[in-house]
Amino acid sequence: MTRTPPVPLKAVLLNTPDIELWPGGLLRARSNGDARILSRARRVLRRKRDGTYLAADLAEGIQPLVPRLHREPGLDAALDLLDASPLHARNGIDHVGQLPLHRLQDRLDALGVDAEGYAQRTGLGLVAEPDWLAFAGFDRYRRALWLRIDAARAWLRMREAAVRDGIVLEAISGYRSHDYQLGIFVRKLARGLSVDEILRVNAAPGFSEHHGGCALDIGTPDEPPAEESFEATPAFGWLQANADGHGFAMSYPRGNPRGIVYEPWHWRFAG
Structure with missing residues (x-):
């Protein structure tokens, strides 16, 4: 029987109570400026409340995509997670933790x-929400699943x-x-x-x-x-x-x- 290969773990969504950290290449650009930045992004910080793209993690550093990024609720937790080793690498390849029932x-x-x-x-x-999720392809509307x-x-x-x-x-x-x-x-x-x-x-x-x-x-x-x-x-x-x-x-x-x-x-x- 042919079996589907394991989901590639490089395509994971890192999750915090306020901000999601998306892998580059999976978010739709909303402007030409976004397209240029997102095409180079290793990760994109996305506000969970309304889907706003907050910042891109580029080879040269963090590129803000909104004014006053430093005031964004939950930013420190997201940046700490970005700097840490991946959750699945730290905790075992299939270990999934849970976020607190935040707000x-x-x-x-x-x-x-x-x-x-x-x-x-x-x-x-x-x-509770998982602290990371795996990319499982695309849904009917070509959104990341x-x-x-x-x-x-x-x-x-x-x-x-x-x-x-x-x-x-x-x-x-x-x-x-x-x-x-x-x-x-x-x-x-x-x-x-x-x-x-x-x-x-x-x-x-x-x-x-x-x-x-x-x-x-x-x-x-x-x-x-x-x-x-x-x-x-x-x-x-x-x-x-x-x-x-x-x-x-x-x-x-x-x-x-x-x-x-x-x-x-x-x-x-x-x-």
Whole structure:
């Protein structure tokens, strides 16, 4: 049997509570100036709250990409991490640590979500972010797909096995930070939805399985993303028959006790 080679560990996302450290070559340039700098960057510091590119690590040193970079919250922790040996090299090739649940209560308070009551009502637990994630290729939208190293390897092998059976699986979404999850709520609130309406579809920030880097939203070509109609596709039938053998399980079947709508597209690597 042909096996997918291990995910190249040079392509890793280093993670801090406020700032992500991206490997060079994986972020889209937003201007000609960005393009010139990003093409030479070894790492790019990206603000998690809104995706702003903060600085590039070049051979000649740190190149700021925003004014007053020195005032950026979390910058010292990100620069310390940049100067240190890689996390996976220090702690063992497959060791993944967890970030503290940084500022999470502030996010939940801003939404009016009582964390304790929400956890009791849904049975969902808080999910910490990994301190590094592996590059697992690209999703449907050509965005970098980040997963825990074990989930990344399992996903690539499962996708390859599906191809051998004539099935194409596409990643729609993988790792999402607490800040990204909050952004989903902010955008939907701006469209007029209530927090309760959003919670029926999206877990509260800090409670999504996507935070841990082991959850994937999966689709297939010519099928809209994250729609119940996915269950009628050959891809979903293949997942039902084969995902368990690759360590993946559907998190939210019909009638699940979490109060989350049926999500045939959402699968989590459990090992």
